[in-house]
Amino acid sequence: MRSLLAQQTQLGKPRAERADPGLEIALQAAGSVPRLAELLGLSHATVSLWRKIPKRHVPTIETGLGIPPHEQRPDAFPRGAEPGGGPPRGAVRLA
Numbered sequence: 001m002r003s004l005l006a007q008q009t010q011l012g013k014p015r016a017e018r019a020d021p022g023l024e025i026a027l028q029a030a031g032s033v034p035r036l037a038e039l040l041g042l043s044h045a046t047v048s049l050w051r052k053i054p055k056r057h058v059p060t061i062e063t064g065l066g067i068p069p070h071e072q073r074p075d076a077f078p079r080g081a082e083p084g085g086g087p088p089r090g091a092v093r094l095a
Contacts, residue, residue: 020052022072029065039064 019027030036034044040057053061055076058069069077 023053025071026061026067
């Protein structure tokens with residue numbers, strides 16, 4: 001049986017050090033790793049290994065849990081930016 005310390009670490013780092021704030025928000029909203037994995041059609045083992053939410057899963061999490069892309073991955077989706085990398089909603093193109 002694994003010790004509590006072994007369960008709380010992965011790759012030698014405590015969970016708190018490896019978990020991205022956006023991932024923590026998604027996990028809290030989903031309720032658990034298995035529930036988030038089910039939403040995404042993935043195994044819970046796959047999701048439990050994440051350090052950040054992969055960009056390709058951001059739109060599904062936004063739709064399923066209502067978490068805006070900039071909260072999931074602020075490094076990839078600045079506030080107001082579209083998940084597809086386009087201009088922010090309501091942006092006006094200047095000639």
